[in-house]
Amino acid sequence: MRTARRLSIVNNGQLKSLEGLEKITEVSSLRIEQNPQLLNLHSLSGLSKARSLTITANNALMSLEGLENLEEVTEDLFILENTQLKDLSGLGKLSRVGRSLRIEGNSQLTNLLGLNSLTQISYLIVDNNAQLLSLTGLENTTFKDLLIGRNAQLENLSGLGNLNDLNVLIILNNARLRSLEGLNTLQKVTSWLEIRDNPALPSMRGLESLQTVRELRIINNDNLVSLKGLENLMEVIFKGEITNNSSLNNCCAIQSLLNLNPNQVLRIGNNAPGCFSVSNVNTFCAGLSDIAVTDFRLIDAQNDQVIRILQNNDIIDLQTLGSTQLSIEALVSSDQVKSVRWILSGTINHQKLENVVPYSLFGNLGADFSGQPLKPGIYQIQAIPYAEKNGQGSAGRPWIINFQVIDGEALIIKSFTLINADTDQEIGPLNDGDTINTTEVGRYLTFVAQVDTSVEVKSMIFFLNNVRTNVEVVAPYALYGNQGNDYFGRNNFNPGRYTLKAIAYSETFGQGQSLDTLSITFTVISQASAVVSASASQLYQNAPNPSQRQTTIQAYLAPTVREARLLLYDGQGTLLREISLPQRGEVSTALTTENLKPGLYFYKLMADGKEVAVRRMLVEE
Structure with a gap:
């Protein structure tokens, strides 16, 4: 056998290898799902091309070795819920995925190494990989749509390569994401950009090259204090929303955007004072652009070296630093700033007024910084700029952040x-x-x-x-x-x-x-639900995804199922449609999407009142 039209290897409790498939070189649809004893894919070493390939819930599978000769997946590649999979080695020759690549629910996956030859994807989802630390492996890859969601350990987006434009970009609910570094070359998002529910993200750093977005959504990022990074964003074509970011008090990075496009639909609300409405942003930022503190730098005062930019809710680990003598430098917007007042509160309380550049927390003689040990604990630091020496004249825009000092242990x-x-x-x-x-x-x-x-x-x-x-x-x-x-x-x-x-x-x-x-x-x-999900009904990903006018949802319903329904929800959880499924076995449902607004949607399969699975889909204009 050289080619196969449709091959499903599903729910085989004792299967440990794929011996017998060595001669397959091309397959239309290959599903390898819920084989709990399957150890490897070595017998697929002849496979070079597939239309669609799904590798799901094979909980003994630790690598994808065996797919070394796979060069192209013309439609969809799904790698889902393989709980022992540690990396993607084995995909070294894969150069193209024609439609979508989903990497979801692989709880031991730490990076994306193995995708180094992949140059083209239409739509990429990296979602709910609990131990994922890095996107390394995507440096050579271009794609149109990108969703990075629910990766609890991911701290930045380094590894995304040279992205110039995207159609859709969604950064959603990554608990420890502290930086958007990795998007540094992104200039344009032609549909929508959504940054939502990232509780550790302090700013928009990493988006400095972004100039144009059709639709912008920055919502519910608890520790976001500044939109710094969006200074070059000059156009939101359709509409925008910056709401429910409880710590966001500085939106001055988008003041040029507001001034250039006063009639655009940009909703700003329910953020902190300084950014709770468009008029509040204009008032807060007016006249302050020349008298402002714009950043803090952490200084090794023993060696007079810059360690890094200090961001809101940053963690300073004393065990990783070469010096205990530390200081902080305030960067200012222009030479119109003539003095800076420091207020440090927390485990150590300290105040100082600085009249000479560089403005440092513990003082300096030129480039020779004075430092002190910072004891472990929680701190708040603020620097207030003034138009005249000795804290006189007009006070400009201050910079305020929180940070934590630890000695080898990061978590509270x-x-x-x-x-x-x-x-x-x-x-x-x-x-x-x-x-x-x-x-x-x-x-x-x-x-x-x-x-x-x-x-x-x-x-x-x-x-x-x-x-x-x-x-x-x-x-x-x-x-x-x-x-x-x-x-x-x-x-x-x-x-x-x-x-x-x-x-x-x-x-x-x-x-x-x-x-x-x-x-x-x-x-x-x-x-009971474990038996049902392991042996019977299943819900598959819709195709095409993203869709514009129509998409198809496929499922398998066990013959014993008495009643089944497909439910469609919007991104806020509102039920939009309910479709009865009278057939059993393989089920295919055409779903019209042309009347749906562009955005993120969810669909759920219910069988006899029990949830079988929930999938995510995107709708484009």
Whole structure:
């Protein structure tokens, strides 16, 4: 056998190899799914071309070795939920994916090495890979649409290569993303740019080359304090939204955009003072452009060397620095700044007025900086510029950030612990990507956030599936509250996927500084639902995706299913359509999308009242 039209290797509990497929060189559709003992793909070494290839939920598979001769996937390549897959080695000859590449739910995947020969993709999704640290491997790849979402350990976007323009760019719910570095060459987004629910992101650094966006959405990024990085954005063609960023107090980076396009539809609201409306931005930024502090630099005062730019909620690890003598330098907008007043509060409190450039926290003689040790703890630092010496004249735009000093341990919220609220017994730690079987642990559950006791945490806000659930002001900090060791729980953890987020604060009731955020995703099953999902009904990715006028959704419904429905939701979770599925076996449903607004949508398969799976799709104009 040299070619195959459709080959499905699905739900084989004892299958350990693909022996017998050595002679296949080309296949139209190849699905390798839910084979829990499958160790490798070595017998596919002859495969050079596929129309579509899906590798899903093979939980013993540690690499893709065996696909070394695969050169082209003309439509879709899906690599999903392979819990032991550590890298993508084995795809070294793959040069083209004609439509979409999805890398999702691979909980041990740390990088994308193995894709180095890949030069062309239409649509790339990198989603919910719990241990992904880097996008290294995509340096040579170009694509039209890009979604980076729910990668809990990803701190920057380095590895994306030389991107000049994209159609769609979505950066969504990456818990530790601190920088957009990796997008430095991006100049144009022809459809929409969405940066949403990234709780550690302090600014838009990395987007300095961006000039034109059709639609802009910057929403619900808790620690975003500045739009620095968007200074060169000169056109939002259709509309924009910058809302619900609770710490965002400096939007002056887009003042040129507002001045050049006063009639554009740009909604700014529910951010911090300084950026809670378009008029507020214009008022706050007017006249301050020449008298402003624009950045902080962390200085090694022992060697008089710049360490790095210091950003909001940055972490300074003393064990990684070559010196204990530290200082901070304020960068200013122009020589119209004649003095800077420093206010440092936290574990160390310090104030200073500087009259000479460089303006440094602990003083200097020219380029010879004075420094001090910074003790571990939480700090806030602000620098206020003035138009005259000695803090006189007009005060300009200040720069205020929070940062943490540690000595080798970075996290304040260490982990979550799963609790049986019926018995108040600790079940164990809950990690990102874990599965909870309520048949084994019970249904009446809660979760406790474990914190670093050396840091003073005065309150904790919990979110379940992005819905604010509880504010705790006394440890132990539990999702549904407690009285001492008597935990309150809920009996509402039905089978499905959940996101749990906790934010620690320096003051009671979620006030003061946001100290740390921990977000994880977990799956709840019951014994019955595990059997159904492993042996029967399945939901596949729609095609084409993204779509413009129509797309097709395929599923498999087991013969024993009595009632099945397909549900379509918008990005906010509003139900838009409900489609009954009377057929059994392979099901194909054509979905008209031309009346849907461009954006992100979700569709869900329900079988006998139980959720089978949820998939994501994009609609374009």
